[in-house]
Amino acid sequence: MEPVAAFPWIALFTILMCGPAVWLALKSKASRWITLCVTFYTAMACVAALYLVPWSFYSYYLLAILLVIAAGGLIVGGIKSRSADWRRPGKLGLFAAIVLTLSGAYFAAMNVRALSAAQPPEGTINMQFPLEAGRYAVTQGGAAPPLQNPNGHAGNPSQLYAYDIVALNSGLHSQTQYLDWSELEFREMWDRVVLAPCSGTAIWVRDGLEDSPTSDDERPAGNVVGIECDGIIVNLAHLRNGSVLVSEGDQIEAGQPIGRIGSSGRTIDPHLHIHAERGPFKGDFSDNEAVPISFDGAFAFRNRIMTSSQPAE
Incomplete structure (x- = not known):
């Protein structure tokens, strides 16, 4: 992977890892449904990024920074949502919740496969x-x-x-x-x-x-x-x-x-x-x-x- 192709790639993963969590932190008020969806998606996406992204090319320090940003966004968003209710989100919010949940489920399935593949096979x-x-x-x-x-x-x-x-x-x-x-x-x-x-x-x-x-x-x-x-x-x-x-x-x-x-x-x-x-x-x-x-x-x-x-x- 050459630098020309590398920067758009890491920019995409930065958005995927941190985007929803940062949006949640900046939002004045979000329903608890949205907060749960963002939390589930961000957790699964961050775990997947641990093994999907070639961090040796970008630096493992960058990985640590992005994980801190994602965690910070979830903490701030979670604190704000404590006063929110379980009201049903609007059409746009419902669409976002469905996309985040399905994406999180996809990453979760990959994470299960990755965990299995990280175990030493018989006869190692x-x-x-x-x-x-x-x-x-x-x-x-x-x-x-x-x-x-x-x-x-x-x-x-x-x-x-x-x-x-x-x-x-x-x-x-x-x-x-x-x-x-x-x-x-x-x-x-x-x-x-x-x-x-x-x-x-x-x-x-x-x-x-x-x-x-x-x-x-x-x-x-x-x-x-x-x-x-x-x-x-x-x-x-x-x-x-x-x-x-x-x-x-x-x-x-x-x-x-x-x-x-x-x-x-x-x-x-x-x-x-x-x-x-x-x-x-x-x-x-x-x-x-x-x-x-x-x-x-x-x-x-x-x-x-x-x-x-x-x-x-």
């Missing part, structure tokens, strides 16, 4: 977090949609439980220079050290593909290291050209540096893609059985912030 295998010390955000991850993109990971049999991970800076967002999209090194994730998440044998190593802000659909993994450990294959993709430190057949120890983050393969933004699969090696277009993995005992999901204290050497 624990591994070491695969990046050097720092603070990171999961941009794709979970057991199912809506935490996983149905047109991305969830549409590939071997990547049902895959993760995409980016680094966060002190502003809790992933851009070093937010308005300049042309240079890959302006992403906080660029050139971060990738560590082996488990011990095993390198069975797939590819290097030499150029880093680019455009997608390579013919070799979607880009520069990649695949490690066979404990009967599964763990693939770490989108590594930087020339950074891979291992060769096929090497014995690898958990925590060992294997390369650095780049932007090779099917990606327009530097990030680490990691997934595990069970079956014979099939490379870029595998349809093996997906294997759920967790990191240091934590099952990750979209927008979860994770901290690594692992040294890069």
Whole structure:
């Protein structure tokens, strides 16, 4: 998502999260029916925004600010409605109440699905977090949609439980220079050290593909290291050209540096893609059985912030 498209997107979600609550706070008097509808809708929309909006792009601090505004609007509106009655709202108010209730119900259904998708599936295998010390955000991850993109990971049999991970800076967002999209090194994730998440044998190593802000659909993994450990294959993709430190057949120890983050393969933004699969090696277009993995005992999901204290050497 480039800045040109990003600002209208966050403006829309700001309105969806805070608009009705701010309107309620500014209104001189609202019936209790309207207050309940706004409260239900705002609560469900704010919960949905926690995992729907790519906060690593905008900053998690912005998320906190918007949540405070929404909560403040509901508190002020609720105080004002204490003196209101349960009178039936007019036609416009009734229409607004119906729209808010149906929208809130839609978000509520999504939230139930998201809660289920945030639970570790049966057979989840624990591994070491695969990046050097720092603070990171999961941009794709979970057991199912809506935490996983149905047109991305969830549409590939071997990547049902895959993760995409980016680094966060002190502003809790992933851009070093937010308005300049042309240079890959302006992403906080660029050139971060990738560590082996488990011990095993390198069975797939590819290097030499150029880093680019455009997608390579013919070799979607880009520069990649695949490690066979404990009967599964763990693939770490989108590594930087020339950074891979291992060769096929090497014995690898958990925590060992294997390369650095780049932007090779099917990606327009530097990030680490990691997934595990069970079956014979099939490379870029595998349809093996997906294997759920967790990191240091934590099952990750979209927008979860994770901290690594692992040294890069």
